[in-house]
Amino acid sequence: MNRHNSLRVKKSKRILLIAFAIMCGSVCPMAQVGPFSSPAHAPQAKTQEELDAYLQIATGQDPNMVIRNTETFVSQYSQSMLLGMAYQYQMLAYEQKSDFQGLLSAGEKALKLQPDNVNTLLTLANAIPNALAGRPDSADLLTRAQEYAHRALRGIDQMRIPLTMPLERWESSKAEMVSRAHEAFGQVAMKRNQLPLAVSEFEMAARGNPKPRGSQFYRLGAAYAAIGNNNGAVTALRRAADLGPDALRELAEHELKELGGMHPE
Amino acid sequence: MAKQKLQGLRMSIAFRSFRFLSFCLIVLQTLTESSRIWAQTVGPALQSNSPVSADDQKRTLGELMRQMRWVEAAPIAQALVQTYPDDPNWHYLLGVARWRLEDPIAAIQALREAENRGMDTPPLHKALGLAYYSINQFILFEMQMDKASKLAPLDFEPIYSLGRYRESILNDYSGALKFFERATLLQPDHSKSVYYKGHCQEMLDMWPEALGTFQSAIVLVEKNRERFSLPYQGMARLLLETKTAQALVFARKAVELEPNLDSNHSTLARIYELQGKLPEAEQQLQIAVRLSPNKPGNHYVLSKLYRSLGRTEDAQAQLQTFQKLKATYDESPQ
Numbered sequence: 022m023n024r025h026n027s028l029r030v031k032k033s034k035r036i037l038l039i040a041f042a043i044m045c046g047s048v049c050p051m052a053q054v055g056p057f058s059s060p061a062h063a064p065q066a067k068t069q070e071e072l073d074a075y076l077q078i079a080t081g082q083d084p085n086m087v088i089r090n091t092e093t094f095v096s097q098y099s100q101s102m103l104l105g106m107a108y109q110y111q112m113l114a115y116e117q118k119s120d121f122q123g124l125l126s127a128g129e130k131a132l133k134l135q136p137d138n139v140n141t142l143l144t145l146a147n148a149i150p151n152a153l154a155g156r157p158d159s160a161d162l163l164t165r166a167q168e169y170a171h172r173a174l175r176g177i178d179q180m181r182i183p184l185t186m187p188l189e190r191w192e193s194s195k196a197e198m199v200s201r202a203h204e205a206f207g208q209v210a211m212k213r214n215q216l217p218l219a220v221s222e223f224e225m226a227a228r229g230n231p232k233p234r235g236s237q238f239y240r241l242g243a244a245y246a247a248i249g250n251n252n253g254a255v256t257a258l259r260r261a262a263d264l265g266p267d268a269l270r271e272l273a274e275h276e277l278k279e280l281g282g283m284h285p286e
Numbered sequence: 287m288a289k290q291k292l293q294g295l296r297m298s299i300a301f302r303s304f305r306f307l308s309f310c311l312i313v314l315q316t317l318t319e320s321s322r323i324w325a326q327t328v329g330p331a332l333q334s335n336s337p338v339s340a341d342d343q344k345r346t347l348g349e350l351m352r353q354m355r356w357v358e359a360a361p362i363a364q365a366l367v368q369t370y371p372d373d374p375n376w377h378y379l380l381g382v383a384r385w386r387l388e389d390p391i392a393a394i395q396a397l398r399e400a401e402n403r404g405m406d407t408p409p410l411h412k413a414l415g416l417a418y419y420s421i422n423q424f425i426l427f428e429m430q431m432d433k434a435s436k437l438a439p440l441d442f443e444p445i446y447s448l449g450r451y452r453e454s455i456l457n458d459y460s461g462a463l464k465f466f467e468r469a470t471l472l473q474p475d476h477s478k479s480v481y482y483k484g485h486c487q488e489m490l491d492m493w494p495e496a497l498g499t500f501q502s503a504i505v506l507v508e509k510n511r512e513r514f515s516l517p518y519q520g521m522a523r524l525l526l527e528t529k530t531a532q533a534l535v536f537a538r539k540a541v542e543l544e545p546n547l548d549s550n551h552s553t554l555a556r557i558y559e560l561q562g563k564l565p566e567a568e569q570q571l572q573i574a575v576r577l578s579p580n581k582p583g584n585h586y587v588l589s590k591l592y593r594s595l596g597r598t599e600d601a602q603a604q605l606q607t608f609q610k611l612k613a614t615y616d617e618s619p620q
Binding site: 076182184191 | 391392394395398401418422423424425426429455456578579580581611614615616617
């Protein structure tokens, strides 16, 4: 799953970079909502050095460096308007390292500065349910994840995009983001053992995503299996195995074997 | 109501993409620069342990940049940066290539490397300023343009860029007007500076002055044989209510010069509508909608026109599209 995680983080980072370049003035599905959608209100670096330091974070490849550079940035430019975006990069770096506590801390700092940032909200909402094992505050965290997903949906609805972005592209990106919000709802429901609700949310996530994702079909398959719908589970897991990536394919194939010896076609 | 419509039309012109003009400016700048780049790259060889191969690279880079083959130029510039890491010239050229490849962040990083190595030239500051502009870093953009202007006080380009920023992003028309006045003093035959000076006058309700300025811009466009339609469109906007027949001539000329500019068609449509030529107005609005399908305003005007023609279903469809787009798109300056 780490490789899959890393791919997702890379994708989110790319989106953030584009968002910056555009929030910033051109086109981006994840363009920041509210005040950042208009160039006149884009967060401004006050000095070249501040922007240099920020770009070092934004273009960093090594998650450890990104985390360190963000800390340096925070200490040197504590009043920077770019702080919220820097924390987002730090959150993604922690996600890449599978460091949940770091992700939660960076994500929540980002949200304090940019409360409606859909990218942060979706990352947190999807990460929290995966990292509850052994935590005494798991019930609180699940409530927070659910709230983040709700806020993300509201944020997506309020997003205004640049005129240069074709409507079809926006609708596809929007559906992708909505799908991620439903995935988070599904995960929260699974953890709360609300299985029919989980199935319904994962169905919306997997089938509503214009760019089908193996992980979403895998979760749907697991939810079907949990309510005893083996046919549904097999179909969803086969789709997950088809979509991959490799690590997920192995997991899906393993689950298919567990489901009464059924082998993927 | 008519004044509001006119105001809306003027605002939409005001919001026209500065990106395109920035692009034009950098093209102009890079073209001008390419001869200097060429001189640099074929000039005295820099210190190197493998002078033959490095000299070959320099020659090739110069040739590629002259031919504007940026995809091939960028890796060679990168290689030269690695060979001569302390030489700001190669960082600068790498920045230019990356900018032309529409990678503003990488361009900024390379141009900053050049600046940190002591380069302090107007082309560097202009390129860096425009790269900052493209990622909406306006404070830094202004700083760079100020530096360029101080180093080359007779160069109109930084002044023009600062004017465009004030006009299109801040909508500070009186502030922008001062910059365009300075730009036109420095470069009297730059039709765009003259046009935008007129546009600011128009937005400040200085219509008689604006008319004269647009007229001057038209003289320049014709003298320079440019395909720049906005002065004609400006004349059409100012005359459409009082001298509709004259406005029509200008609007048609604007369409002829830049047929892919939706606002030229919507201006022409407005004049046809005033003349009661509704089918012609419809045709022009349909072209405007086709050229800029995401602009809510064009659909709204078309909806009103259909209503006047009694085509209620078409009017309703356009109104729905307008409402959908209005709820989706951010129409602030981009």
